[in-house]
Amino acid sequence: MTPAQSKKQGHDLKSYLQAKVPNVIGLIREIEGLRKDGSAVPLDISLVEFSIDGANYFTGIVRDVSLRKHQEQQEKEHLEELAHVARLCLIGEMGSGIAHEVNQPLTAIANYSQACLRFIGAKNLDLEELGGILFKIHQQALKAGQIIHRMKDFVSPKKMYRIDTDINTLIEDAVSLSATDFKQNNISLELDLAKNLPDINIDNVQIEQVILNLIRNSIDALMDLPQKSQRQMLIQTHMKNLKQIEVKVNDNGSGIDEAQKEKILTPFFTTKPSGMGMGLSISRSIIEAHEGDLSFSSNPEEGTTFYFTLPVKRKIK
Ligand SMILES: Nc1ncnc2c1ncn2[C@@H]1O[C@H](COP(=O)(O)OP(=O)(O)O)[C@@H](O)[C@H]1O
Ligand SMILES: [Mg+2]
Numbered sequence: 001m002t003p004a005q006s007k008k009q010g011h012d013l014k015s016y017l018q019a020k021v022p023n024v025i026g027l028i029r030e031i032e033g034l035r036k037d038g039s040a041v042p043l044d045i046s047l048v049e050f051s052i053d054g055a056n057y058f059t060g061i062v063r064d065v066s067l068r069k070h071q072e073q074q075e076k077e078h079l080e081e082l083a084h085v086a087r088l089c090l091i092g093e094m095g096s097g098i099a100h101e102v103n104q105p106l107t108a109i110a111n112y113s114q115a116c117l118r119f120i121g122a123k124n125l126d127l128e129e130l131g132g133i134l135f136k137i138h139q140q141a142l143k144a145g146q147i148i149h150r151m152k153d154f155v156s157p158k159k160m161y162r163i164d165t166d167i168n169t170l171i172e173d174a175v176s177l178s179a180t181d182f183k184q185n186n187i188s189l190e191l192d193l194a195k196n197l198p199d200i201n202i203d204n205v206q207i208e209q210v211i212l213n214l215i216r217n218s219i220d221a222l223m224d225l226p227q228k229s230q231r232q233m234l235i236q237t238h239m240k241n242l243k244q245i246e247v248k249v250n251d252n253g254s255g256i257d258e259a260q261k262e263k264i265l266t267p268f269f270t271t272k273p274s275g276m277g278m279g280l281s282i283s284r285s286i287i288e289a290h291e292g293d294l295s296f297s298s299n300p301e302e303g304t305t306f307y308f309t310l311p312v313k314r315k316i317k
Contacts, residue, residue, distance in 0.1 A: 027046065027047075028045070029045055030042060030044055030045075031043050031045055041064060041066055042065050042066055042069045043062050043063065043064060044062070044063045044065050045060055045061070045063075046060070046061050047060050047061075048061070079289070082289060083160060101147050102144050105140040105144040105147075106140075106144060108136070108137075108140045109137050109140045109141060109144075112133050112134075112136050112140070113137055115133055116130060116133050116134065116137075119133070160203070162203060163201070163203075164200070165200055165201075165204045165207070166197070167197060167200055167207075167237055167245055168193040168194075168197060170207060171193065171211055171237065171247070172191070172193075173208060175189065175191070175215070177212065178215050178216070178219070181216075181219050182219070185222065185223055185231065187219065187233055188230070188231065188232050189232075189233045189234075189235070190232070190234045190235075191235050191236075192234060192235070193236070194237050194238040194239065197238075197239065197245055198245075200245060200312055200313070201313050202290055202310060203286075203290070206286045207286065207310070209286065210287060210294075211249070213279040213280065214283065214306045215233070215235075215249060217279060217306075218233050218249055218250075218251035218253060218304070218306075220253075220272060221251055221253025221255070221303070221304060222251055222252070222254075224254040225253060225254065231251075231252070231253070232251065232252045233249070233250065234248075234249075234250040235247070235248070235249050236248040239312075240309055242312075243311055243312055244292070244309040244311055245309065245310050245312060246307055246308070246309050247307070247309075247310070248305055248307050249306045249307075250303065250304070250305040250306075251303045251304055252302065252303035253303050254303075255298045255300035255302065255303055255304055256300070256304055261298065264280055264296075265280050265284055265294075266281060267281040287308045287309075287310070290310055291311050292310045293307075293308065294306070294307070294308040295308075
């Protein structure tokens with residue numbers, strides 16, 4: 001135990017003796033100790049109280065947990081790698097789309113520069129006009145650069161960000177972001193969120209993105225229904241088993257054809273005139289990087305349900 005920590009333990013014990021609040025006794029806490037050679041070692045410490053002849057005694061049990069820490073670190077690195085691989089797979093699949101995107105500014109550059117060459121050859125060279133075209137070339141080159149840059153950001157292995165999050169609050173946040181869409185499109189939303197769910201350790205921004213994607217897709221599917229029909233959406237959370245929370249987003253919208261079921265999770269598949277077809281494939285790769293699963297069931301008559309699971313982690317105090 002470092003001097004500061006042993007002082008803190010002493011302080012905790014003192015406040016325990018005064019208040020008799022069981023904030024120290026019986027709990028396992030993690031502290032950092034020092035080995036003889038001066039290197040740090042993670043320790044679990046638990047205190048037990050007993051009394052003999054009216055006097056209080058405390059026994060501390062200290063356990064070296066460096067092996068567990070090491071395994072946790074390895075697990076974390078492994079997950080980061082997995083997330084990286086998931087992104088790489090997605091990039092692979094996105095290849096044709098990116099080529100298409102970069103090709104547009106490149107074609108424009110080729111056309112504009114050809115025009116410049118023709119201009120230079122002309123008798124009365126209009127410098128102003130030439131400058132205008134060169135400016136357009138410059139802009140298109142910047143655009144191509146931005147596309148590449150965005151991809152580079154996406155592929156490079158980022159440090160995983162995880163924070164303890166209440167999934168129900170996250171869903172309520174996503175719902176309130178979509179409130180106007182619900183209202184404008186006459187959609188009635190029901191939330192059936194299980195109480196007392198444990199917090200989950202997730203990238204809250206990414207998971208909110210997944211929820212928003214699913215809500216958006218349901219809204220789109222509901223908008224295909226005739227005006228007068230009841231448009232309904234239901235979002236549920238529950239413990240699927242001891243280890244996983246499940247989130248369901250259900251709508252009574254147009255449903256998904258048998259023929260399309262195989263394709264909807266692949267990048268760039270869309271049935272919408274201005275769709276990107278990326279929402280579901282990105283959502284799935286986010287959920288898989290969180291060690292969960294994303295799936296769906298759909299019936300053209302009844303609508304669609306998307307489900308995803310997220311693991312509940314062992315709490316480390
Ligand atoms: N809730 C839903 N109901 C019906 N079809 C859906 C639903 N969610 C997704 N789809 C189908 O899956 C396709 C792919 O969805 P997505 O990857 O989010 O891309 P996008 O929304 O840009 O089309 C959609 O175009 C649609 O055909
Ligand atoms: Mg979508």
